[in-house]
Amino acid sequence: MSEFGSNSENGGRVLSFEREEKCHSAGCLELVVQGKATHYHGPRNVDSLLRAMGENSLYANVRINGDVLDRRDFENVSIKTDDTIDILYFMGGGACST
Amino acid sequence: MFDLTDEEILRYSRHIILSEVGGTGQQKLKEARVLVVGAGGLGSPVLLYLAAAGVGRIGVIEDDVVDVTNLQRQVIHATADVDKPKVHSASETMKQINPLIEVDVYHERLTRDNIFPLLENYDIVVDGVDNFPTRYLINDACVMKKKFLVEGGILRFMGLIMSINGGETACYRCVFEEPPPPGTVPSCAEAGILGAVAGVVGTLQATEVLKIITGVGEPLFNRLLQFDAEGLRFHEVNARRNPKCPVCGENPTITELIEYAYTCETQAPGSS
Ligand SMILES: [Zn+2]
Numbered sequence: 167m168s169e170f171g172s173n174s175e176n177g178g179r180v181l182s183f184e185r186e187e188k189c190h191s192a193g194c195l196e197l198v199v200q201g202k203a204t205h206y207h208g209p210r211n212v213d214s215l216l217r218a219m220g221e222n223s224l225y226a227n228v229r230i231n232g233d234v235l236d237r238r239d240f241e242n243v244s245i246k247t248d249d250t251i252d253i254l255y256f257m258g259g260g261a262c263s264t
Numbered sequence: 265m266f267d268l269t270d271e272e273i274l275r276y277s278r279h280i281i282l283s284e285v286g287g288t289g290q291q292k293l294k295e296a297r298v299l300v301v302g303a304g305g306l307g308s309p310v311l312l313y314l315a316a317a318g319v320g321r322i323g324v325i326e327d328d329v330v331d332v333t334n335l336q337r338q339v340i341h342a343t344a345d346v347d348k349p350k351v352h353s354a355s356e357t358m359k360q361i362n363p364l365i366e367v368d369v370y371h372e373r374l375t376r377d378n379i380f381p382l383l384e385n386y387d388i389v390v391d392g393v394d395n396f397p398t399r400y401l402i403n404d405a406c407v408m409k410k411k412f413l414v415e416g417g418i419l420r421f422m423g424l425i426m427s428i429n430g431g432e433t434a435c436y437r438c439v440f441e442e443p444p445p446p447g448t449v450p451s452c453a454e455a456g457i458l459g460a461v462a463g464v465v466g467t468l469q470a471t472e473v474l475k476i477i478t479g480v481g482e483p484l485f486n487r488l489l490q491f492d493a494e495g496l497r498f499h500e501v502n503a504r505r506n507p508k509c510p511v512c513g514e515n516p517t518i519t520e521l522i523e524y525a526y527t528c529e530t531q532a533p534g535s536s
Contacts (some may be wrong), residue, residue, distance in 0.1 A: 200490075200499045225449045227440055229501070234439070252501045254439055255490060256449045257424045258306075258394055258417025 198250040206245075213240040219253070227254040266291045272364060276318050289478035290318065296477045297385060299323040301374050301402060302392030303350040305452065305462030306416045306469060308340035310390050313470035315358035315365055319477070322358070323386055325370035326350045337459030374398055376521045379405045388412040388476060390469055394451055396443040397524040403428070403436040404521055407512045412476050416469045419450070421458050423465035423491040426484060426503065427472045431512060433485040438506035438513075443524055461493050 189196055195206045199219075208214050212235060216223040228235045229252040235243055245251070266287040268276075272294070279285045279293075296319050300307050303326040314322050330338070330345045330353050338350075345353035355367040368385070372378065374393075379401060383389070389411055391402050399417075406413040406428065413428040415436055428435050468489075475481050488501045511518045 200497075225444055232502070234441075234506070252499075254488065254501060255419070255422060255424065256396075256417075256440060256444045257419045257422060258391075258396075258399060 195245060195249075196247045197245065198248075200251075200253060210244050210246070211241055212243045212245060215245060215251070216240065216253070223253055223255075225256050227256070228252070229254065268294065272318065275362075275364070279317065284480045285478050289480065292477050292479075293318050293474070294320040296387060297321040297323070298388045298390065298473055298477075299325065299382060299386035300390045300392060301398065302326055302394070303338070303340065303354040304328070304334065304392060304394065305337045305418060305457060305459070306392035306466040307354070307390070308338045309463050309466030310392060310470045310473070311340055311354050311358055312361065313467060314473060315362045315367070317470075317474055318362065318365060319473070321366045321368065321386075323368040323370065323382070324351050324354055325372065325374050325382070326354075327371060327373040333453075337457060337462045339463070374401065376401060376523045379521065380409065383409050383411055386411070388414065388473055390414045390473060391416055392466065392469070396449075399436065400443055401521060401523055404511050404518055406430040407435050407437075408521075414469045414472045414476075416465045418457055418462050418465050419452065420455055421461060421493040423461055423468075423493075425465055425468050425472070425489045425491070426487070427476065429483075429485055434503040434505045435509060435512045437511050437518075438509045439488055439501075439503050441506075441508075441510060446525075458493060461491070464491060464493070 189205045193207060195210065197204055197206055206215060206218065208218050212228055216226065230243065230245065231250050268287060268290060273280065276290045279290050280287055298314055298319050300310050300322065303311060303324050307324065311322065311324060328350050330341045330348050330350055332346050334341060335343060340357045341350065341353045349371045351369045351371045355369050358367050383405060389402060389406055391399060391413060393399055402413065407430045410430045413430060415426040415428060417424040426436065472483055476483050486503050488503045490499045505512060507514045510516060
């Protein structure tokens with residue numbers, strides 16, 4: 167089970183995190199996500215991180231340490247402690263609207 | 265001297281008193297020509313503030329009519345405007361606020377066929393649409409014609425703003441190279457939108473337009489600003505020009521306008 171930051175239960179709030187937290191177990195990553203220090207437990211790839219962050223993240227583009235990732239690589243690109251991750255959300259869409 | 269009447273000097277006195285704007289800036293606003301695409305959630309505050317600010321010529325293009333579900337956020341329209349074309353409702357409100365400006369009304373959809381002729385009449389474009397085909401069409405056209413573009417998007421409790429100097433600074437495709445797969449990103453009609461979030465993002469877009477026209481401050485070029493209303497936080501991301509950008513990169517693959525297909529069978533009402 168993935169756990170993300172301090173609001174892993176809130177799938178809706180994905181741009182920010184409640185507070186800075188230190189890792190207190192092995193296998194935990196310290197990341198900077200959307201400019202905020204946070205921690206993450208879970209499979210160490212971008213796809214799993216996004217899933218842990220909530221539903222909206224699945225529609226996003228991702229940059230790690232400044233580099234934009236190809237969406238097709240999300241499952242293959244690994245993440246490590248101290249990575250800076252920016253989630254760039256697609257907004258203002260919906261193929262159903264005019 | 266400035267070509268401002270006594271009436272204009274009085275009306276815009278709170279602008280003119282700002283030393284960074286002054287009579288010179290107000291004159292620039294009077295001479296400016298801005299096209300706003302969409303008269304919905306984002307277009308409403310943009311149009312209201314640009315009209316009030318004395319932007320001399322404002323175009324508004326939108327093919328939709330006012331629906332009662334729009335009124336929760338599309339503050340340029342009133343209950344009595346339901347079923348009216350949004351462009352007419354919007355221009356009436358703008359003229360009530362400021363009869364000294366010109367409003368060009370286009371009750372049609374922005375398409376590959378009409379966008380270039382339209383852009384000839386305007387210097388700055390504001391994106392207030394709620395669909396990706398039109399969003400990418402506007403970006404590509406503004407890069408090709410070297411127009412300023414102020415991007416905005418909203419969804420649920422989030423918003424996004426980015427200013428673009430077409431062909432000079434990072435464009436929307438430099439960050440979001442291709443539209444997301446059809447059906448993956450919901451619309452406001454499907455996922456909802458907190459009405460005031462549209463106001464925050466649209467008002468920031470209007471602020472960017474006024475800054476670009478007057479030359480005040482630093483526009484949001486090469487930066488992407490994301491807004492999270494739940495945590496009340498802004499997150500800024502650097503957005504340098506991408507050499508691999510398909511429209512403004514070193515070897516562009518998009519050299520003429522493309523219009524992505526709408527893939528849903530049902531049509532949800534309204535602009536974002
Ligand atoms: Zn570009």
